[in-house]
Structures are given as C-alpha cells and as structure tokens.
Amino acid sequence: MNGDAEKELATLLRAAIAGDEGAYAAFLGRTAAIVRGFARRKIVQGGVDPEDIVQETLLAIHMKRHTWISDAPVLPWIYAIARFKLIDAFRKRGRRVEIEIGDIAETIAQPEAETVSDREIGRALDGLAPGQRSVVAAISVEGRSIGETAEKFGMTETAVRVALHRGLRSIARKFGRS
Incomplete structure (x- = not known):
C-alpha cells in the first residue's frame, strides 16, 4: 500500500476519533x-475463516481506537492487530487440520494383511497332540466356531475350549511367547 493510502487512512481515523461517523464508516x-x-494470504491450510479475522480485527480496532497515537502510521497498527487476531484463531483451532476423507481416500495406505505361509502354520501345528491339532486348525485356520468344531469332532464345547487353549499355549511356548 502506498503512502497516500496511509495518509488517507490516518486522516479518516483522526476524523473518526473526533466524532465524524462518515469518516469512521469509510x-x-x-x-x-x-x-x-x-x-x-496468511491462511493457506484452512480451518480459519478469513472473514472471522476481519470481524475480530475490526472489533478490536473499534474497542482500542483510542490507543492509536494520532501522529503514528496507522497501517502497522492495523496489521499488528490483524496478526494477533490471526494467531488467536490458529491457537483456538489447535494443531488439527480438518480435511474431508473423500479428498484423500486414494492416498491412504491400506493396512497390509499379515500373511502366514502354509509351511509356518504346519510348523506351528506339528508339535501338538492330534486332538489339539484338529481343534486349533478347525478354529484358527478354517475359521469354524466353537460349536461347529464340537459337532464336527463329537466333543463338548467345553472340551473344545480346553483343547484350543492348551494348543495355543503350547504353540506360544514353542515360539517363545509364554
């Protein structure tokens, strides 16, 4: 902004402080x-509405216009108030930035499924007793329920749970995860 605009704003503010309502509106x-x-120019990431900064700044200028020194430049005073209002708005918003998930959905990495090879599964099941092996394989590998497994092997659900627990505990010990 050039020096003429600075002088014009200073003249308008002096007249406004003296009571000229038209000068104050201008x-x-x-x-x-x-x-x-x-x-x-300062709000690049969003989250703060520029119009909120304008309103907060104008309100602060209205409340503190008596603190402006009439022979001092007015633009640095305006920019200082606006800068502080902008900082306050960013502090209120915090460090979060709100983004629509649809805008970035393609860039979000999908979680990688942890895959275990058939060989590793076989190795884990090898050290189990035959009954435990069948129960652990039916539930943990095939995805059967406790009830389905009990029916398949002619066992009670309690016996299936005991065999599953003991089998998994044995596998955990074998691989050092007690």
Missing part, C-alpha cells in the same frame, strides 16, 4: 478490505 470499509487480503 475507515472501517477500507480497513476491512486490507485485513481481508492479509488474512487470505
């Missing part, structure tokens, strides 16, 4: 445009 209109441009 000052606020020009100041709003300046602060709006400033806020839009």
Whole structure:
C-alpha cells in the first residue's frame, strides 16, 4: 500500500476519533478490505475463516481506537492487530487440520494383511497332540466356531475350549511367547 493510502487512512481515523461517523464508516470499509487480503494470504491450510479475522480485527480496532497515537502510521497498527487476531484463531483451532476423507481416500495406505505361509502354520501345528491339532486348525485356520468344531469332532464345547487353549499355549511356548 502506498503512502497516500496511509495518509488517507490516518486522516479518516483522526476524523473518526473526533466524532465524524462518515469518516469512521469509510475507515472501517477500507480497513476491512486490507485485513481481508492479509488474512487470505496468511491462511493457506484452512480451518480459519478469513472473514472471522476481519470481524475480530475490526472489533478490536473499534474497542482500542483510542490507543492509536494520532501522529503514528496507522497501517502497522492495523496489521499488528490483524496478526494477533490471526494467531488467536490458529491457537483456538489447535494443531488439527480438518480435511474431508473423500479428498484423500486414494492416498491412504491400506493396512497390509499379515500373511502366514502354509509351511509356518504346519510348523506351528506339528508339535501338538492330534486332538489339539484338529481343534486349533478347525478354529484358527478354517475359521469354524466353537460349536461347529464340537459337532464336527463329537466333543463338548467345553472340551473344545480346553483343547484350543492348551494348543495355543503350547504353540506360544514353542515360539517363545509364554
């Protein structure tokens, strides 16, 4: 902004402080445009509305206009208030940035399924007693329920649970995870 605009704003603010309502309205209109441009340039990630910064800044200027020194430049004073209001808005928002999930869905990595080879499964089941091996394989490998496994092997559900627990505990010991 050039020196003429600085002088014009200072003249308008002096007249406004002296009671000229028309000058005050003109000052606020020009100041709003300046602060709006400033806020839009500074807000790059979103999460803060530039119009909120404009309104907060104009309100602060209205409340503190008596603190402006009439022979001092007005633009640095306006920018300082706007900068502090912008900082306050970012603090209120916190470190989070809100993004629509649909905008980035393609870039989110899908969790990799942990795969275990047939050889590793066979190795884990090898050290089990035949009854435990069948129960662990039916439930953990084939995905059968306790009830289905009990029916398949002619066992009670309690016996299936005991065999499963003992088999898994044995596998955990074998691979050092007690």
